[in-house]
Amino acid sequence: MQYKLSMVKIRLEAFIMIALTIVSSCDGLSQSNRRDFLKISSGVFVVSPICSPCFAALPPISRDVDVGGGFDLLSGRKLSEKDVSYPKSMEGLWHCDRSVTGVEGNTFQAIEAFRCLSGIKSNQPQQGQIESFETRYILSPAFGDSYVVADRGFEMASRMNTNTNTNTNPLRWNVENPDVLEFDNKVKLVVVKRSVEPPTDKGFGSDELIRVEDGITTRAIQVKRRYRRAFDDQGNRVVEGLEIIKTFRVLDGIAGTEFPTSTIKSQIRLVRPTSSDRNANVTS
Secondary structure, eight states: OHHHHHHHHHHHHHHHHHHHHHHHTOTTSOHHHHHHHHHHHTTOOOOOTTTGGGOOOOOOOOSOSOBTTBEETTSOOOOSSOSOOBOGGGOEEEEEEEEEEEEEEOHHHHHHHHHHHHOOOOSOOOTTOEEEEEEEEEEETTTEEEEEEEOHHHHHHHHHTOOTTSTTOOOEEETTEEEEEEETTTEEEEEEEEEEEEEETTEEEEEEEEEEEETTEEEEEEEEEEEEEEEOTTSOEEEEEEEEEEEEEEETTEEEEEEEEEEEEEEEEEEOOOHHHHHHSOOO
């Protein structure tokens, strides 16, 4: 009898795993239906009384796992790095020139990535294209007086040419919750993965994977930046950097991070603004 029950258990387990595999990969189901099936089937399989003593329900499927060749954008895992740290000497206002040096892959994805990260609706980013705006770096409770962080809200407002003091401002960001930025009452950027290279004499940088909730569409955008401090011909402090933006295909909340759908490469140059620049910058 025990042998027969064991065989029934093995066959049921095999059947359930096959069913899960087929349904989770089935193109005929919508994203919501497929996810609902997986949630339900993971914990509430009905087993006949004859084998219930030897068969336990499968544990709930956890989203807090890496998937081979991809990353789960909906896992909700806590980030180990609270924010990207910049040298204390960068505190304050800077003028930024971002020059596109190359665009590869899907044109539409490149355009949408640029729109979501800058708030600017424009044509395809092209080699040689230069974007100029003001940005600033501020103290954060995450680092105290040791480092500063990018004021992501101010920078986005500057790129969008939006006054952050107006009551109708469609942009929301808080230094105490730096991983979430919303604008236009439609687009929400959420950092879901981050690694940081702390500032040293050799440079500093960051690598962030961002989940973009763009209306009913979920996008995955990776932003890598690396900076080094230098001086211009007049001896003024400048910060030069390289930026690589990649987009990835998203299916059921999983970003296929092995193969980007588009890549935008840019050079970044930060200089302290002149007095005329300060008069023209976005009011904070």
